[in-house]
Amino acid sequence: MGKLDGRVVVVTGAARGQGEQEARLFVEEGASVVVADVLDEQGETLAKELGARARYVHLDVGREDDWAAAVALAKEAYGKVDGLVNNAGILRFNALVDTPLDEFMQIVRVNQVGVFLGIKALAPEIEAAGGGTIVNTASYTGLTGMAYVGAYSASKHAIVGLTRVAALELAPKGVRVNAVCPGAIDTAMSNPALLDPATADTGSGGARSAEAAEAASAAVAKLYRKLVPMGRIGRAEEVARLALFLSCDDSSYITGQPFVIDGGWLAGVSAM
Ligand code: NAD
Numbered sequence: 001m002g003k004l005d006g007r008v009v010v011v012t013g014a015a016r017g018q019g020e021q022e023a024r025l026f027v028e029e030g031a032s033v034v035v036a037d038v039l040d041e042q043g044e045t046l047a048k049e050l051g052a053r054a055r056y057v058h059l060d061v062g063r064e065d066d067w068a069a070a071v072a073l074a075k076e077a078y079g080k081v082d083g084l085v086n087n088a089g090i091l092r093f094n095a096l097v098d099t100p101l102d103e104f105m106q107i108v109r110v111n112q113v114g115v116f117l118g119i120k121a122l123a124p125e126i127e128a129a130g131g132g133t134i135v136n137t138a139s140y141t142g143l144t145g146m147a148y149v150g151a152y153s154a155s156k157h158a159i160v161g162l163t164r165v166a167a168l169e170l171a172p173k174g175v176r177v178n179a180v181c182p183g184a185i186d187t188a189m190s191n192p193a194l195l196d197p198a199t200a201d202t203g204s205g206g207a208r209s210a211e212a213a214e215a216a217s218a219a220v221a222k223l224y225r226k227l228v229p230m231g232r233i234g235r236a237e238e239v240a241r242l243a244l245f246l247s248c249d250d251s252s253y254i255t256g257q258p259f260v261i262d263g264g265w266l267a268g269v270s271a272m
Helices: 017-030 040-050 064-077 100-127 150-173 210-227 238-245
Strands: 008-012 033-039 054-058 082-088 132-137 175-182 258-261
Touching: 008 017, 008 064, 008 100, 017 033, 017 040, 017 082, 017 238, 033 040, 033 258, 054 064, 064 100, 064 210, 082 150, 082 238, 100 132, 100 150, 100 175, 132 238, 132 258, 150 175, 175 238, 238 258
Parallel strands: 008 033, 008 082, 033 054, 082 132, 132 175, 175 258
Antiparallel strands: none
């Protein structure tokens, strides 16, 4: 028996990274999954690989009409929706005073408005299906500050707030709402070297060579050996297991909480 047998879950930003691992694990655990992303080719390929219990939908989380289409597809394919993982997100590095308003608003639109629209579109469906779960992806930086990611950190703090309010309003309707707060996780977001070396953009317009990608990966590993008490960056599969816990009955009496998964990074400053 799977932990999500019979469940129907929409996972946003599911074409790669943590969302991909969540989609894989949820299908393994018996759920039907709507793989939602703006990366159509990767999303389609993943959904095909996962088989009959996965469908891809193009969903820009900042667009309300895209959410309506995703709900319609989920109901047409599987008859209901009773789960949501709001995972899609973007990151930009900039000092606050150098951040253009457009960049700030772009991050807010995807990370914060995306989660708001997801809750708004799916909560009534989850209630109508007899109850279920919403897991929002905040961040370590949703609970503490980090220099040069001001817009991102602000949007992730907002997600923790939205999670708490949604949990209060939706508990009587049978919908539990929690947040995951990952530290550094080894995906394209924290380590662009993971992108296909032939297509990865270095930010300066050129493609990254395989050697440069390897060197960048080694530098990332070295950085987190030093920064994180557990001595390593996290894996997308580890975050997926936390999202599974918060989406299944193992967490049946938990709602409204942020869950940190960071190898001990947020525990404090080490004097050693
Ligand atoms: P990622 O960049 O590999 O995945 C993000 C996914 O979101 C991509 O598939 C991307 O196409 C999708 N996406 C971007 N904009 C979108 C939009 N408008 N609509 C729909 N999908 C969109 O990175 P990841 O690490 O897998 O990120 C997943 C989540 O985890 C994000 O919310 C991120 O902020 C959060 N997070 C990541 C880390 C980390 O270190 N990697 C740490 C803390 C939190």
